[in-house]
Every structure is written in C-alpha cells, then in structure tokens.
Amino acid sequence: MTDTGPLPPHAAPPGCPAHAGGAVPLAGLEYQQDPSRLYRALRREHGAVAPVLLDGDIPAWLVLGYSEVSYVTSHDELFARDSRRWNQWENIPADWPLLPFVGYQPSVLFTEGDEHRRRSEVITDALEGVDQFELARECRQIADQLIASFAGSGQAELMSAYAHALPMRAVVQMCGMPHTGEDTQRLVEDLQISLDANEGQDPVAAYMRVAERIQQLVKEKRERPGPDVTSRMLLHPAGLTDEEVVQDLITIIAAAQQPTANWICNTLRLLLTDERFALSVSGGRLSVGEALNEVLWLDTPTQNFIGRWAVRDTQLGGRRIRAGDCVVLGLAAANTDPQIWPESYVGAENAAHLSFSNGEHRCPYPAPLLADVMARTAVENLLERLPDLVLAVEPEELTWRPSIWMRGLSALPVEFTPVVQ
Numbered sequence: 001m002t003d004t005g006p007l008p009p010h011a012a013p014p015g016c017p018a019h020a021g022g023a024v025p026l027a028g029l030e031y032q033q034d035p036s037r038l039y040r041a042l043r044r045e046h047g048a049v050a051p052v053l054l055d056g057d058i059p060a061w062l063v064l065g066y067s068e069v070s071y072v073t074s075h076d077e078l079f080a081r082d083s084r085r086w087n088q089w090e091n092i093p094a095d096w097p098l099l100p101f102v103g104y105q106p107s108v109l110f111t112e113g114d115e116h117r118r119r120s121e122v123i124t125d126a127l128e129g130v131d132q133f134e135l136a137r138e139c140r141q142i143a144d145q146l147i148a149s150f151a152g153s154g155q156a157e158l159m160s161a162y163a164h165a166l167p168m169r170a171v172v173q174m175c176g177m178p179h180t181g182e183d184t185q186r187l188v189e190d191l192q193i194s195l196d197a198n199e200g201q202d203p204v205a206a207y208m209r210v211a212e213r214i215q216q217l218v219k220e221k222r223e224r225p226g227p228d229v230t231s232r233m234l235l236h237p238a239g240l241t242d243e244e245v246v247q248d249l250i251t252i253i254a255a256a257q258q259p260t261a262n263w264i265c266n267t268l269r270l271l272l273t274d275e276r277f278a279l280s281v282s283g284g285r286l287s288v289g290e291a292l293n294e295v296l297w298l299d300t301p302t303q304n305f306i307g308r309w310a311v312r313d314t315q316l317g318g319r320r321i322r323a324g325d326c327v328v329l330g331l332a333a334a335n336t337d338p339q340i341w342p343e344s345y346v347g348a349e350n351a352a353h354l355s356f357s358n359g360e361h362r363c364p365y366p367a368p369l370l371a372d373v374m375a376r377t378a379v380e381n382l383l384e385r386l387p388d389l390v391l392a393v394e395p396e397e398l399t400w401r402p403s404i405w406m407r408g409l410s411a412l413p414v415e416f417t418p419v420v421q
C-alpha cells in the first residue's frame with residue numbers, strides 16, 4: 001500500500017455499526033513493516049476513530065486521534081476496562097489469537113473503579129520502594145554478564161542475547177528472585193515462551209509453570225519477607241489476598257518485560273542507523289536520552305492497546321459507539337496526530353506522548369521511570385563496552401516482528417571488535 005493509495009475494502013456484516021464505512025482488517029502482514037502508513041491512510045479515510053477488523057474479522061474501533069485517546073482513557077465511566085462487557089464474545093473462538101490479551105482475568109488490568117484503585121495503589125507503593133540507583137547498578141551488572149557471553153565472538157544478535165534478557169532479569173530480581181540460578185533461568189525462559197511463543201512451544205503450559213513459580217514465590221515471601229516488590233505487596237495495608245498478589249505480579253512482570261525490551265531494541269536501531277546520532281553515540285549521554293524519547297514518539301513499543309469497552313451507547317470522534325463495542329487505543333497513531341503536530345514535526349524532546357497511555361489505567365507511576373532506568377542503562381552500557389558496535393546487515397534488511405500491537409525487531413544482528421576477557 002502507498003501513502004496515498006486506498007485502503008483495502010472489506011465486506012460489512014449486516015447491522016453492525018462498526019462497519020458503516022468499510023472496516024479495515026488489522027490482521028495480516030500488509031502494514032507491519034511500516035504501520036505509520038496505515039495510520040495515515042485510516043485517518044485520511046475515517047478521521048480520528050476508524051472501524052477496523054481484528055483477527056477473524058471481529059469488529060472494533062481504532063482510536064487514532066491524540067485528543068480522542070486522551071478522552072477515552074480519562075472517561076472510565078464511558079469506556080471501561082472489564083472485557084466481559086464486550087458485545088462480541090459469542091463470535092470469539094476458544095483459540096482466538098488475541099485471547100491472552102483480552103480474555104478476562106482477575107488482575108489489576110481488568111478491574112474498575114474502587115477495586116482498581118485498591119489494586120493499583122498497591123502496585124504503585126510497591127514499585128516506589130525500588131531504589132532507582134540500586135536498580136541501575138543491578139542492570140549494569142546484568143548487562144555486563146550478558147555482554148561477556150558474546151563479547152569474545154565479535155558478533156551478536158542483540159534481541160535475544162541482550163534486549164529481551166536484560167529487563168526480564170531485572171524485573172524478576174526486583175520481585176525478589178535472584179537473577180542468576182537455574183530456577184530463575186527456567187522462569188525467565190517460560191515467561192518468554194508465554195509472552196512470545198515460537199513454533200513448537202506451548203505458551204499455555206509455559207504460563208502455568210510461571211503461575212506455579214510465582215505462587216511459590218508469594219508463599220516464600222509470606223514466610224520470609226524481604227526488601228522486594230513481592231513482599232511490599234503482601235505487607236501492604238490494602239490486604240490483597242495471595243491470589244490477587246500472584247495475578248498482579250504476573251501482570252507487572254509481563255507488562256514490564258516486552259515493552260522495555262522493545263524500547264531498548266528500537267533505540268539501539270535508531271542509534272545505529274540514523275546519522276543524526278552517528279557522531280556521538282558512544283559515550284554521548286545526551287543523544288542516548290534523545291534517542292530513547294524519540295522512539296517513544298515515533299516507534300513506540302506498545303503501538304496499539306486493547307483496550308476499553310463502551311459502557312453505554314455514546315459518541316466518539318463523530319462516530320456512534322454502541323454499548324459493549326471494543327475500542328483499541330491507537331497510541332502510536334495518537335503520538336503522530338497532525339492535529340498536535342501540524343508541521344509534521346514531532347516533539348522529540350518533550351514527554352507529552354501517550355506511549356504510557358493516560359488516565360486511571362495508564363502505566364502506573366513509577367513504572368515508566370523504572371523502564372527508563374532499565375532501558376537507559378542497557379543502551380549506555382552496551383555502547384560503553386562495545387564502542388565500535390555497528391549493524392551486521394544493511395538497515396533496510398532489518399525486519400519488524402509481525403505484530404500490529406508491539407513494535408520490535410525480529411532480530412538485531414551487530415558486529416564489533418572482539419573483546420578478550
């Protein structure tokens with residue numbers, strides 16, 4: 001598809017308002033290498049709120065406008081988080097690929113109102129106890145271990161060897177498990193399979209093993225609390241049950257790992273491919289900070305997020321939304337909305353993007369700060385240790401993972417002068 005070309009039309013199921021203007025399928029590979037073209041085309045054809053089709057031709061609304069995403073996320077009484085409100089459940093098969101993200105679970109993600117405030121406050125208080133200097137020190141240690149495992153060879157595939165591994169180990173440690181050791185290594189592998197299954201792997205079985213390990217961790221920390229997120233959640237005056245803590249710990253680990261890994265990788269890609277950064281990357285702290293922020297505006301890890309469900313019939317961006325309709329937050333599209341950037345200049349040095357969302361369910365304070373510590377330390381440490389790091393392929397040979405939800409590379413192969421340990 002070109003920038004100016006028409007969107008592929010799609011047959012409209014009768015009587016469904018989400019298809020009034022010819023909904024566009026979000027599934028499939030067509031836009032995944034350059035989703036910004038899709039957002040521009042959708043905006044041109046449909047305005048700030050576009051009818052789309054999820055996998056299996058399930059209708060939903062994609063919210064592309066900055067002010068519309070801000071409106072949806074700050075009006076929980078109209079657009080709520082409990083997915084059981086959905087008017088499409090009868091059309092969803094048991095093996096629907098998006099079920100892991102949309103199927104109701106009794107975690108902080110799907111709670112609403114006072115119950116959400118109770119759960120969210122526990123997470124914020126527990127994360128506030130994380131010492132950011134200590135976290136940076138631990139991330140440097142993890143980074144050094146990971147780099148040591150490939151530094152002698154002069155080449156590496158940074159997605160698997162570094163960008164995914166570092167935040168996972170840091171978060172597991174934050175929750176009270178040592179980041180080394182066989183037990184933790186198995187947990188890290190199972191988490192990776194359950195979040196990002198590859199062929200031949202069973203994500204459900206891996207998820208069950210993760211849940212078991214987290215249950216065991218909660219039991220251990222009930223008996224012997226320590227200076228960690230798990231213990232702070234268990235000791236919090238809100239009095240969460242063990243099951244609630246297990247659910248929310250899994251949410252924290254999953255919510256932290258994937259986007260932070262992709263933030264690291266998308267930033268490294270920018271630093272290694274864009275000549276604006278080329279002269280000063282190694283040791284150039286300012287430019288690492290600028291690259292991290294530019295990625296949140298232009299290549300944000302969580303591109304689209306499912307979502308919210310309309311509480312009652314309402315209007316949004318001139319569209320009639322029915323009670324129970326699914327509303328997808330188009331965070332990447334909102335960040336580049338021409339209404340806020342009429343000159344197409346995106347404010348890489350300000351932080352008013354919606355990459356951490358907005359409102360009651362936004363990425364909870366201080367999680368974005370912790371993500372920043374992990375990502376910044378990961379990028380800076382790598383560039384300090386391997387100062388002549390370059391891409392091992394041409395920039396245009398890099399491919400994005402086939403997902404409209406998360407933006408991250410399939411692989412980031414690099415070369416450098418081998419380091420003798």
Ligand code: HEM
Pocket residue numbers: 073108109110120123127251252255256257259260263301302305331355356357358360361362363364367368370371
């Ligand atoms: C680059 C890194 C990150 C990005 C881009 C990101 C983005 C997001 C987004 C878009 C949401 C959904 C908000 C909504 O429903 O409106 C979210 C939720 C959440 N994030 Fe993050 N996040 C990041 C890192 C982290 C980290 C490091 C943690 C924890 C240590 C974390 C914990 C959570 C939790 C617990 C939620 C659920 C909040 C709720 O439903 O109340 N995130 N994040």
